[in-house]
Amino acid sequence: MIDLKFLRENPDAVRTSQRMRGEDPALVDALLEADAARRSAVATADNLRAEQKVLGKSVGKASPEERPVLLAGAQELAAKVKEAEAVQTAADTAMDGAHRAISNVVQDGAPAGGEADFVVLETVGDVPSFDFEPKDHLALSEALNLIDMERGAKVSGARFYFMTGYGALLQLGLLQLAAQRAVANGFQMMIPPVLVRPEIMAGTGFLGAHSDEIYHLEDDDLYLVGTSEVPLAGYHSGEIIDLTAGPKRYAGWSSCFRREAGSYGKDTRGIIRVHQFDKVEMFSYCKPEDADAEHQRLLGWEREMLAAIEVPYRVIDVAAGDLGSSAARKFDCEAWVPTQQTYRELTSTSNCTTFQARRLSVRYRDENGKPQIAATLNGTLATTRWIVAILENHQQADGSVRVPAALVPFVGTDVLRV
Structure with missing residues (x-):
């Protein structure tokens, strides 16, 4: 609020x-x-x-x-x-x-407009050029036995999948790398529950205009989370936390669930838009006056992870009409997807100022000992969708895919071959 x-x-x-x-x-x-x-x-x-x-x-x-x-x-x-x-x-x-009923106040400097009115802040890396016809991530995955969409649909329905063999190792390696980097940057690792009470889901601002995106278990009155931002925001609900040493940072590793209501017919091929995926999410509590600087830190850590997987990307300032209700400002990092000839979102980082903490009653004591509302921020550090950019940008003429050096220790090979 x-x-x-x-x-x-x-x-x-x-x-x-x-x-x-x-x-x-x-x-x-x-x-x-x-x-x-x-x-x-x-x-x-x-x-x-x-x-x-x-x-x-x-x-x-x-x-x-x-x-x-x-x-x-x-x-x-x-x-x-x-x-x-x-x-x-x-x-x-x-x-x-x-x-x-009122969304967070948009921060000065954020672009006006809707989804298409973002501002590109920076473009990083060179778009790859191939001397062969590049394959999309699903064709590569099927040839290399990395993803099984057919059996995912057989078992669970459309937009579900199995990560198999090196595909599973690639995802686990990506998330493990993110976890290691988070810890090195002062985050406490968390594996949170993925079912939350209505007051926690509402407190984070996710039960507004896009509530139809969320899975609800009616018999239990619990919600499946679409991001570990939700349980991490609720972790200190109703508490007064200690921020005297600076921001309190958590990194949540969880499976995430989204109904993708209203997106039928969009990105139905492969794993760009699916109902279940895994993610490592950064979450920070800080004093409101420190929120802008913390937002830039989260963006910096996202950029370091994108550099580690060696893909070209751009940073965009998301327009006000495309912000979630809780965000006052949001920056996305979008990676180049060769077969689509466009950039697609891999990370988001949002400054939610005091909006969520006020709903969830998360406070800290100021220098006079008086309780004040904290600020909250979040940012993606790795997610299943990143595999799309890794496979497509690092594919080779013989159908193999080069594994980025940072992921080789986790995957166990430097090239994925048929």
Whole structure:
């Protein structure tokens, strides 16, 4: 949720943010009205309770003659207090709904517009040129026995697959490399649960416009996560954490699940867009004033991993209309996919400022010992989709694929051959 103090002092900035996202600026006015109504209801209820307390003391000191009149007044006042508390409860509920309806305030400098309006910040590496007709990742995988889509569909349905042989070793190696790098950079490794309670999923902002992307187990009222960002955000929910030594960093290794609702007909070939994949995700808690610098650090660690797999990529500043509701700013790294002649997303890193932590009540103590809302950030360090870029960019004329040097110790060979 956004900061109400910021909203009261800068309503036009929040309206502008809503417009940049392509969302309704009228929600800002609805929240301001709900905020004013709630504060009025709280004041009314507090005043009546104070009056009731004073009257209660008067009854205790009253003479027998005065007491009946005072008791009658106390009963009447008690009814008013009960009514005022009901109004306050309703105002609290309306306020919470209006508050949750507004996405995070877009950071200054983020591009306006939708999915196609990103800004390219940098292009790294040379796009490969082949003296043969390159194969796509699925054709390579099938020839090298790395991925079995047919049996994945037989067992689980469309967009499921088996990673087999060296394909499985390639994925495990990629994730293990990411884990090692995360630990070396001060992250605590975590293998989190992949089922979470509704309040944790809602707290991270994933039950908004894209809730149809999430698998929900109705009998248990639990959600399968699409990223370990979700359980890691919930890890310190309701806590006051210690940030005196700097950001608190976790790296979560988990399987991830996405329904991919609304994406039917898109990227149906291979493993670019699937229902289940594995990922190592970075997650940071920090003081709000440190969030921008931490965001750049996460992006830097992503770039180091992409350099390790030796693929050309570009860094983009994602436009406001393509941000998730919790993100104030997001940078993506997109790798070149030769057979598609375009760049495709491999990593995202988002600065969620205090939006998630406010929902999940994650705080820290400032220099005066006063509890303050923390900031949260996340970023991809490796995921199954990276195999697409590795295979296509490192393929050779004879159908083999060169294994990047950083992954050879994990895979056990420097070339994948038929």
